[in-house]
């Protein structure tokens with residue numbers, strides 16, 4: 001057997017086996033009144049396509065999100081993202097916190113740190129144009 005095969009076969013076997021680890025992706029009940037909403041349709045649509053998968057309780061997981069260990073990896077990011085900012089709980093944040101987070105949004109969007117690189121590499125429509133970034137930062141500067 002070649003060296004590559006010696007390595008590859010156990011790896012494939014292990015990947016196959018870990019698929020049987022029982023795992024359910026957590027669903028969260030959303031309080032509709034706590035959700036972030038805005039009349040600014042442009043801002044809302046940018047947030048929906050580029051931020052909500054990680055910063056809201058309503059994540060749409062891709063099909064490969066069911067594959068172990070991708071599921072753990074994706075969920076880790078979503079969990080961390082929600083801890084920093086959860087648009088589904090926006091209205092339950094004290095005003096001070098909203099202002100603080102709005103400032104952070106202006107910063108990370110302005111510096112192109114968000115959405116995360118790996119995300120828009122997969123979701124092409126989530127790659128924001130400079131104009132979209134400006135729309136978002138101008139909006140959150142007013143909060």
Ligand code: HEC
Pocket residue numbers: 047050051052053054055077078080081084085101104105108109114115116119
């Ligand atoms: C793929 C998941 C993902 C997407 C999409 C995403 N984020 Fe994040 N975001 C994270 C994670 C994980 C963190 C925490 C770790 C970090 O700061 O890198 C975070 C952190 C943040 C923070 C806190 C930064 C700080 O300094 O504490 C803000 C604000 C933020 N994101 C805003 C956004 C906005 C606005 C968008 C959409 C334009 C967005 N994110 C898209 C995953 C994501």
